[in-house]
Amino acid sequence: RVTPLILGIETSCDETSAAVVKGGRQILSNVVSSQVEIHQQFGGVVPEVASRRHVENITCVIEQALREADVQLADLSAIAVTYGPGLVGALLVGVTAAKSIAYAKSIPLLGVHHIAGHIYANFLTEGITPPLVALVVSGGHTELVYMKEHGTFEFLGRTRDDAAGEAYDKVARSMGLPYPGGPAIDRLAHEGTPGTIVLPRAWLEEGSMDFSFSGLKSAVLNLLHNAEQRGQTLNPADIAEAFQAAVIDVLVEKTVLAVRKTNVKHVVVAGGVAANRGLRKRMEERAAEEGFVAVFPPLPLCTDNAAMIAAAAYPFYKKGWFHDLDLNAYASLPL
Numbered sequence: 482r483v484t485p486l487i488l489g490i491e492t493s494c495d496e497t498s499a500a501v502v503k504g505g506r507q508i509l510s511n512v513v514s515s516q517v518e519i520h521q522q523f524g525g526v527v528p529e530v531a532s533r534r535h536v537e538n539i540t541c542v543i544e545q546a547l548r549e550a551d552v553q554l555a556d557l558s559a560i561a562v563t564y565g566p567g568l569v570g571a572l573l574v575g576v577t578a579a580k581s582i583a584y585a586k587s588i589p590l591l592g593v594h595h596i597a598g599h600i601y602a603n604f605l606t607e608g609i610t611p612p613l614v615a616l617v618v619s620g621g622h623t624e625l626v627y628m629k630e631h632g633t634f635e636f637l638g639r640t641r642d643d644a645a646g647e648a649y650d651k652v653a654r655s656m657g658l659p660y661p662g663g664p665a666i667d668r669l670a671h672e673g674t675p676g677t678i679v680l681p682r683a684w685l686e687e688g689s690m691d692f693s694f695s696g697l698k699s700a701v702l703n704l705l706h707n708a709e710q711r712g713q714t715l716n717p718a719d720i721a722e723a724f725q726a727a728v729i730d731v732l733v734e735k736t737v738l739a740v741r742k743t744n745v746k747h748v749v750v751a752g753g754v755a756a757n758r759g760l761r762k763r764m765e766e767r768a769a770e771e772g773f774v775a776v777f778p779p780l781p782l783c784t785d786n787a788a789m790i791a792a793a794a795y796p797f798y799k800k801g802w803f804h805d806l807d808l809n810a811y812a813s814l815p816l
């Protein structure tokens with residue numbers, strides 16, 4: 482039997498992406514057309530602009546992914562598409578493209594949850610298997626997920642307000658740094674002096690694996706505001722260092738709680754914030770102390786891409802759990 486080829490499509494936010502993945506793990510192509518530059522001038526993603534861009538790009542991106550993989554539509558075993566959560570107008574572009582091809586070529590269709598995709602980015606490069614704990618940290622999500630086996634996901638904790646990446650973006654904006662704020666703050670933080678500024682950590686109730694970042698964001702705003710009132714200038718690197726330390730502390734220690742509770746040996750970190758250098762370093766240190774293994778996707782697979790969507794679809798493909806052509810897109814969608 483030939484190894485299954487899955488075409489993945491991802492349009493949930495500001496990246497138009499298509500990829501061909503063989504056997505759930507081998508990336509034959511992974512084309513990502515980013516709109517970051519367009520949204521940068523607005524300081525964030527503008528949903529209507531994103532949808533229009535996806536419409537303009539989707540056909541080219543899919544054609545390029547097939548060409549780079551040297552694959553014809555007729556060779557495909559299935560088409561996997563992100564159907565939520567995300568910007569509904571943006572999602573609909575990918576879902577419609579996937580359904581059109583599935584219908585025209587009679588190829589099975591698989592709807593994929595965006596967060597499952599981020600988790601599966603780790604399976605593309607690492608030979609790990611469940612059970613594991615996933616820390617999903619992106620612009621829209623901050624979640625601790627227990628994955629007992631392939632395709633099953635149990636929430637252990639989630640953010641009660643802002644996502645970690647969202648906090649990064651908002652704080653960066655208040656400091657006059659460019660969008661997206663994560664990479665800019667990450668770079669600056671390494672130039673700051675630890676301990677110069679100390680910001681609060683939201684631990685919430687004893688033992689809670691939930692997160693909250695809005696208080697931290699307000700603390701930075703207050704700090705900036707008070708300094709301005711007093712005519713002081715704070716070193717942006719020290720603010721970035723203090724903010725990043727507060728975020729990482731909470732992310733890592735709550736992950737440790739999740740590991741202790743579930744007794745897993747592996748943690749995968751997923752989503753755009755998984756690119757954070759400080760988070761990687763600290764998580765690895767704590768993993769060594771606690772006796773678990775922390776896995777991070779390579780940088781290009783941390784942010785939104787379609788290879789991770791095709792990878793996440795693979796276990797469902799093997800079970801034959803396909804979607805019908807009435808598949809819809811959902812702004813919010815349970816995992």
Ligand code: KG4
Nearest residue numbers: 619620621646661663664753754757784785
């Ligand atoms: O997963 P992603 O590409 O899109 C969503 O699904 O949200 O994540 C984007 C988020 C942005 O908020 C961005 O600021 C953040 O990931 N990010 C980072 C870093 N690189 C990207 N945050 C912290 N440190 C980074 N190095």
Ligand code: ZN
Nearest residue numbers: 619752784785
């Ligand atoms: Zn994402």
